Amino acid sequence: MTDHSPRDANERDIPDDDVERLAAPLRAPVRFGEDFDERVMRDVRAAARTTARAPWWRRGPDVRVTPLTGLALAAGLTLFAVLGRFSAGPRAVDSRSVAAAHASPDTVYVVRFTLVHPEAHHVALVGDFNGWSPSATPLASATGDSVWAASVTLPAGRHEYAFIVDGERWVSDPYATTISDDFGTSSSVLRVGSAS
């Protein structure tokens, strides 16, 4: 051990016997009441029920066309991928990919990705459309709450994507088609530009 701090008499090495004399009584087992497990599980089940009651995640995805004339877009398409990880329990819910009908070959699309994540401090969108770069497409929480969103211009076709939460947690969309790469990482698949 490297230690450059001043040492005093209190920092002398303590003989092992002395340490054992101090520690051994503290190793006595501690057993909680027989109902401990049941009390924990009652809270766990309550947490699970709270999750099931959460009203907002059951809302259907909000799909709308977004005209962006300044970008000379022929059409817009908004995707809300609502994916929840709630304080009440580990659960992911509800998303949908959508496709535009009557698209011309020149059509590009604005897809709005939304992640509902009450505990996130930072969310980024990664996908084949941004080189899977965690810094390329951060989501913004405009209202300061748990809804994170970003709009991305995409060409027609098939796209793979995922969310990165707090710079480390890879979150795929469980309600979209999911694929796994060679390393076992799951990503979601989005098709735009064709009715499917």
Place this chain on the structure above:
Amino acid sequence: MSDEEAITRVLAGEADAFAVLVRRYRDNFARFATRMVGNESDAEDVLQSAFVRAYRALDRCRQPEQFAAWLYQIVLNECRSFTTRRARRARWYDDDQETLASIAAESTELEEADEGPSLHELQRALDLLPAEQREAFVLKHVEDVSYEEMSRITGAGVSALKMRVKRACARLRELLEEVAHD
């Protein structure tokens, strides 16, 4: 059922599978929490809260095979939060001297055999240590956790942890000697 299997089932929506993990780890963490907060009653509340917090955050347990180490972090944080709240609410002890007198009185009353300090005396002395020293001592000498694992659990460096353990041992010895001489 392995930890990994239990976690998979919980994440698939089978909340009752979490009972396997509670049953498996409650006793080890019951002792750890008790040593950290000073009494079994508060430790029960702290550990109950820690298990529920672990359930809620289970999807963030990125290495299910390391569930125990992950749970250690949660329990430790719950203990820290509890003792901080308790310290804010009211001083648990008015000062060291008062507690030392209390230890001495109880020691005399119990008339322990002269084989060393009693569990009660040690727990009371442990309560007087700075939180970081108490954590380090309990993890190392009560729970027999390696310094490398302690570093992962506490976020502190190995050198700092070794120093905390050493200081904790010295301070515990001082406290108990003061009691013996009263």
